[in-house]
Amino acid sequence: MAFDYDLFVIGGGSGGVRAARIAASEGGASVALAEQDRMGGTCVIRGCVPKKLMVFAADFPTAMADARAYGWGAETGAFDWPRFRAAMQAELARLEGVYRGNLERAGVSTYDARATIEDAHTVALSDGRRLRARHILVATGGRPWVPGRAAEAGVMTSDDVFHLDALPRSLLVVGGGYIASEFACIFNGLGVDVTQFYRGGQILRGFDDGARGHVAAAMRAHGVGLEVETDVEAIERVADGFRVTDTRGRSRVFEQVLYATGRAPNTGGLGLEAAGVALGARGEVPVDAYSQTAVPSIYAVGDATDRVNLTPVAIREGEAFARTVFCANPRAVDHALVASAVFTRPEIGSVGLSEEEAAAREPVEIYAAAFRPMHSAFAGRDDRAMMKLVVSRATRVVLGCHIVADGAGEMIQLAAIALGMGATKEDFDRTMAVHPTMAEELVTMKVPIRST
Secondary structure (H helix, E strand, O other), X not given: XXXXXXXXXXXXXXXXXXXXXXXXXXXXXXXXXXXXXXXXXXXXXXXXXXXXXXHXXXXXXXXXXXXXXXXXXXXXXXXXXXXXXXXXXXXXXXXXXXXXXXXXXXXOEEEOOOEEEEEOOEEEEOOOOEEEEEEEEEXXXXXXXXXXXXXXXXXXXXXXXXXXXXXXXXXXXXXXXXXXXXXXXXXXXXXXEEEEEEOOOOOOOOOOHHHHHXXXXXXXXXXXXXXXXXXXXXXXXXXXXXXXXXXXXXXXXXXXXXXXXXXXXXXXXXXXXXXXXXXXXXXXOOOOOOOEOOOOOEEEOHHHHOOOOOHHHHHHHHHHHHHHHHOOOOOOOOOOOOOEEEOOOOEEEEEEXXXXXXXXHOOEEEEEEEEOOHHHXXXXXXXXXXXXXXXXXXXXXXXXXXXXXXXXXXXXXXXXXXXXXXXXXXXXXXXXXXXXXXXXXXXXXXXXXXEO
C-alpha cells in the first residue's frame, strides 16, 4: 500500500508541531501538517501568550503606584488599547513565523487547509486533495463552549478578547475557572468595571481551597465584583450592550459580556467516528498511555484527548508520540504530577495534591503561612502572600505545594522539581533560606497549623 507520508498531523498547535518536528528531524519520517487557522494554535495565537501580554499590561498601574511609594515621580497616563493591541498582534505574527520556520527547517510539508479523516490512512483537505499516511495524529486542541442562549446573544469568548476594537466600560465575566478569573483580573487592571458571576460556591474549582479563597478575597479587594452562587438567567442585546438578568432576580446592563464557562475538545466533524474511533461524552478522543486510539494508525495528543489540558502537557505528549512511533524509543507521559499557574492577581502556583485531595487519601500535616510581602508592605498595599505545603504524616513526603503571590508561577516551577523527586518535609527544612525573599517561607515553616 503506497503512502504519501509516514505521518499526517491535523492541527498546528504546540503538540502537533512538536510531534511533526521530532518525527521528521529525528525520526527520519516524511511528515505533513494541516492547519485551518493560524500556525501556533490556541496557546500562541489566542491563549497563553497574548493573555500573558495582557497580564503584563494590566500590572503597570500597580507598578506605577508602587514606584511613587518608592520615591519615583511616576505618573500613569491613559491606557492606549489600540496601540497595545497592534503591538500584541505583531508579536503573535512573529511567533507564528517562528513556528512555520521551524517546521520548514525540519522538512515538514504544511497545508493551510482544513483536514478531515476518511479512513484509517486517508486525509481529505478542504482544497479537494486526498492524501494517504501510514500514521495520522489528531492535535486539534480545544474550543470555547458557550450555552446556546448566550451564543445567540453574541457574547464574547476568550478567542474574541484579543480583537476588541476598544475596551468596554463595563464587563460581565461568566465562569469561575482559571480563564474567567484571569480575564476578570486583567480587565480590572486595565480600568474596566468588572463583574464576575460563578454559579458555584467558590471560584477555581479543583485548586486548593485555601488558595482559591485567598485569591477570591484579593480579587474583591482589588475591585472585581465577584459574585458566587450566581448565574445568568436571561440575556438580550440592547442598544448600549447586554441586559442580563441573574438568578437572584436582578437586571443590569453591561457593555460587554465574556463567557468563559469551559472548553470542549475540538473534534467535531473530523470524521473520527466514521474511521472507527468512538469519541467520549465531551467529544474527547480516547487514547492509551502512548496516545494511540482504538484504530492502530490513528493517534491523538493535547486538549483533543481531554487528559490534562495544558500546553506543556500537549508538547510532552507530542514528543512522546514521535519518539515512540518513529524513534524506536517508547515513551508514556506521566500525568500524575503536573504543575500549573493561574495568572490572577495575585497568581496561584500549584503542584501535587490539594489539602482536600490529600486528606481524603491519608492523614496529612498542613504547613502554611500568610504574610504581607516586603515589596507591597513598603508600598502601603495590603496584599498578602500565602505559602502552603501538604505533607504525608506517614512518609513525610510533600504531597502538594501551593503558592499565592506575585511571581507564584515562577516559584512553582522549581518546587515541582522537588516534588517530582519525592522530597520530604525534612528535605525542605534542610534547604538554606534565601533572604529576603517570599520563597524562603517554603523552607522556614517548622510547625504544622493542623493535622488530619
